[in-house]
Amino acid sequence: MTVEQDPPAATRPGGRTARVREAVMRAAGDALAEHGFEGLDLADVARRADVGKTTVYRRWTNTTGLVADLLAHMAEESVSRSDTGSLREDLRTNARLVVRTLNDPRQGPLFKAVIAAATGDESAAEALHRFYAIRIAEWAGCVDAAIARGELPPGTDTHEVIRAVSAPLYYRVLCSGDPLDEAVADRAADAALAAALADAYAR
Template sequence: MTMARPGGRTARVRAAVVRAVGDALVEHGLAGVDLADVARRAGVGKTTVYRRWGTVAAAVAELVDDMVETSVPRAATGDLESDLRANAELVRSTLADPRQGRLLTALIGAARADERTAAALRRFYDARVREWEPCVAEAVSRGELPAGTDPAEVVRAVSAPLYYRLLTHGELPTEAARDRAVAAALAAARAGVYVV
């Protein structure tokens, strides 16, 4: 159950702190995030930040939860290849974005060191996969993919190669990499690789 977010000053403080946490993560990684610095960056009192979040892990989790809430909804084209390409392009453009790509890389690194961050990041990726699962399920119902195809696995197969190149080689995903990821996931799905 998602709680409604407060409005007014509370919403402004939350937004400023979330942005400041993201900026600090991008610049310094998890080890360099300091709540006093976050308060300064956000233009709010340290007491407010410490009272509301208490720990860096809580503030980072809030950042990730905000990412879940503000993620772009899936495009529904009615064509599996087009839907998967739209998903891959969203991933590619996010990872290639100077701030967002660095932020996600920092969050993935932070998740290795902090279980609360890891749990928040899992919620983010689970929400993103759930958002895109219907395009695969609809393709199964249209007979484009074998019955029993796991929609989540197909969606993950599209984005995994884009993340892999960024995380292992520091290479921003290209449009060619996007297209290869879509073609590979689609071919594997049609061949029944993701049937459970």
């Protein structure tokens, strides 16, 4: 799937193109959180964003294209990884960020809607995979730093460590429905750290 983009010359920081995209991304996120992927409608998004329907249909073509761009936008706006000098604290910060996002009254339903869309639409799945690849690569840097400091064995798969932190948190939200709080976040981070120290994530 290809999402239509304006030519580079038409895009400038703070220009109309950027303002339109920002408004549409906000409106799309609100609509997804409220109605889910099945209820997402480009005309409704255009109305919420106070943007002409023609502009939305021309640039994003369909709801899948809109969701793909929304995920790209979310990756761009995501909080950068922490750098506390301690892998335990960095992993706990990551886990707590995931918990806050999933418990947020807007972001939580939004992520659930996107994940639901990805289960039945290949293009939405590809966009979701790209989003998480970006976030995992960002946070893997704290594991790289820990290896350099001698906290972890050389050859540790940094991406697997980060995946291990968030996996039990998403399981609670999507599968078991168990409570999700900071204590759970810290336990997930500590478990991933213990496994990494035991060389469970050797490449």
